[in-house]
Amino acid sequence: MYCPSCGATNAEGGLHCIHCGQALTAAPTEAAQGRLPTAPSQHWAIPDLVSTMLPHAAPHRRRAFWLAMLLGLLVLLAWGALAVWLDDPGVTIRLLVFGSLFVPVLFVFFMASEGLTEEPPAIVLVEIFVGVALLGNLVAFLLNSFLPFGLAGAGPVEETVKFLGVVWLLRRRKYVSIMDGILFGAAAGMGFAASENLSYFFSTYSTYGIAAAANALQAGAIHSFAQLQYAFNHAGLSGLLNVFFLRSFLGPWMHGSWTAIIAGVAWREASGGKIRIDLKLIGTALLVMAMHSLWDLSTGVVSDLLFVVILIVDVYFLRGLILAAHRQERGEPIQEDRPTRARRPRYCPHCGGRLSHDAQFCGKCGGLVDAGAVVTAAQAPSEAVVSPS
Numbered sequence: 001m002y003c004p005s006c007g008a009t010n011a012e013g014g015l016h017c018i019h020c021g022q023a024l025t026a027a028p029t030e031a032a033q034g035r036l037p038t039a040p041s042q043h044w045a046i047p048d049l050v051s052t053m054l055p056h057a058a059p060h061r062r063r064a065f066w067l068a069m070l071l072g073l074l075v076l077l078a079w080g081a082l083a084v085w086l087d088d089p090g091v092t093i094r095l096l097v098f099g100s101l102f103v104p105v106l107f108v109f110f111m112a113s114e115g116l117t118e119e120p121p122a123i124v125l126v127e128i129f130v131g132v133a134l135l136g137n138l139v140a141f142l143l144n145s146f147l148p149f150g151l152a153g154a155g156p157v158e159e160t161v162k163f164l165g166v167v168w169l170l171r172r173r174k175y176v177s178i179m180d181g182i183l184f185g186a187a188a189g190m191g192f193a194a195s196e197n198l199s200y201f202f203s204t205y206s207t208y209g210i211a212a213a214a215n216a217l218q219a220g221a222i223h224s225f226a227q228l229q230y231a232f233n234h235a236g237l238s239g240l241l242n243v244f245f246l247r248s249f250l251g252p253w254m255h256g257s258w259t260a261i262i263a264g265v266a267w268r269e270a271s272g273g274k275i276r277i278d279l280k281l282i283g284t285a286l287l288v289m290a291m292h293s294l295w296d297l298s299t300g301v302v303s304d305l306l307f308v309v310i311l312i313v314d315v316y317f318l319r320g321l322i323l324a325a326h327r328q329e330r331g332e333p334i335q336e337d338r339p340t341r342a343r344r345p346r347y348c349p350h351c352g353g354r355l356s357h358d359a360q361f362c363g364k365c366g367g368l369v370d371a372g373a374v375v376t377a378a379q380a381p382s383e384a385v386v387s388p389s
Helices: 030-034 051-055 057-087 089-113 121-146 152-171 178-218 225-269 279-297 300-329
Strands: none
Touching: 051 057, 051 225, 051 300, 057 089, 057 225, 089 121, 089 178, 089 225, 121 152, 121 178, 152 178, 152 225, 152 279, 178 225, 178 300, 225 279, 225 300, 279 300
16 A cells, blocks of 8 residues: 555555554545556557656547657758758757757646646646756756766766756655656656757857858958858758757657656655665666766767667666556555565554554554564554454
8 A cells, every 4th residue: 555645655454654654545546546547558569758758648648749749840850941941040049949949848748738746737847847957957067067077977977967956856845656756857857958958059059150150261261241150050050960850859858768767766765755775776877877878978870779779778667667656556566575584573552553564653553653662462452462464
């Protein structure tokens, strides 16, 4: 049974949470009933990005998202062709802004429209999206600039900053399920990708443009401001187009899935609603950081092949987390309990109910258990013999 207050897993039939003492309801909450209605329909053999990143959405909503993605791609291609034909810096700059924001904003819009949280979802999602996009990107940029790790260190730095951004922005809210971690982690990754792409596009555009304009001036080929503007825009746009479409449409999914994986595992391993740093979380973070660094360091055909492999790994990893979230919200065990050595039985000193080894509150009466005083069956009230549950 899943505690609606702190997120801890409790035995079936318990009346109070063993970690926070709050009363448990037998019937699942509205969020638990409606959060993942379509999860069983997701097929493991098909790495569908949309059904993985938007598992809560009904099939017709996912089709609408794919249609919006297709229309956005067509608009981007047409806009790109227009920018090349006109060679107008104003058209190019607007193209760069649209390419940076379209996929992340579309994703967060669909998330907000599904009513995922008790609060107005747009408020929470926009806070995560904008907070990580602005502050997180700035912190990552400064760390990457001053730390002596170069491109190899960008992955660990950015993944750490994105995850800590999610934890900090949600520090005063009670989001305790695995699905909360996945969804808010994805929103943070999308926001980071939007700001990173925007800065990357403008940096690359300016670098190529300035170099071309300087060479033209040095060669004496520039006789008017219009010619200088043309040389700048033409070179900047030409140098950017080879990566523009790939980063615009696929970069956000990579960043979103990476942060969703780390945050999903963190929320799965959380104890009593608090993030717990354990070996599973550390191992997952190291795996994600390694994939991020490998993609950053690769070039050419190797980069394209590695991108496909990493994307498939991300999707399958997220599918596992989503199925675990589905089991959690149905009140089922997230994973099978591993065999452990026998422990000395503990009983509640107030009502005599039998306690689990890590209980802080009695699941029967809700009374606080003193960890320093172990009550045996002989010492417990008579109810312990009648109902040892």
